[in-house]
Amino acid sequence: MTQPHDPVLPTSAADQAEIAERRRHRRFIDRVRVRYRDIEGSDPSRWGRSRDLSLGGLGLVTKESVELGAHLALEIHIDSEPAPVLALCRVVRCSPDHEGDSEDSLSGVEFLWMSEEDRGNLERLAGYFRRKHGSDGDLSASDAAS
Numbered sequence: 001m002t003q004p005h006d007p008v009l010p011t012s013a014a015d016q017a018e019i020a021e022r023r024r025h026r027r028f029i030d031r032v033r034v035r036y037r038d039i040e041g042s043d044p045s046r047w048g049r050s051r052d053l054s055l056g057g058l059g060l061v062t063k064e065s066v067e068l069g070a071h072l073a074l075e076i077h078i079d080s081e082p083a084p085v086l087a088l089c090r091v092v093r094c095s096p097d098h099e100g101d102s103e104d105s106l107s108g109v110e111f112l113w114m115s116e117e118d119r120g121n122l123e124r125l126a127g128y129f130r131r132k133h134g135s136d137g138d139l140s141a142s143d144a145a146s
Contacts, residue, residue, distance in 0.1 A: 028125075032053070035084070045075075055119070055123065068093070069090065072089050072091065074086065078125060085121050086114060087111050087114040
């Protein structure tokens with residue numbers, strides 16, 4: 001079993017570049033609605049949004065902080081898809097969201113499971129972003145944790 005990543009996103013450009021190099025999947029900016037629920041707790045589901053999205057996970061922006069290591073059930077609501085993409089994931093990073101003046105939290109979540117159909121839907125979305133932005137359409141190292 002792999003160990004969770006550092007709980008706080010690095011803020012220096014060098015640290016961000018190192019994270020970008022370690023990523024297995026290109027991340028694309030995509031702000032979509034995400035319903036999430038801690039599968040190990042009894043709290044009701046809540047709504048957040050993605051900051052970015054990849055075939056391996058997403059950046060989840062929430063009003064409430066999410067616990068590092070928590071296992072979440074996600075519904076990712078992509079406008080072009082008739083049904084949400086469903087995934088089980090683990091929170092691998094947590095930090096305050098430094099975008100704008102909000103007091104939101106930003107969590108890096110890693111997909112642990114999703115159906116083949118939902119994986120195909122994400123692959124189509126990634127293909128759309130590759131076509132729209134070209135081969136350099138992924139987030140740059142300077143955008144990796146901002």
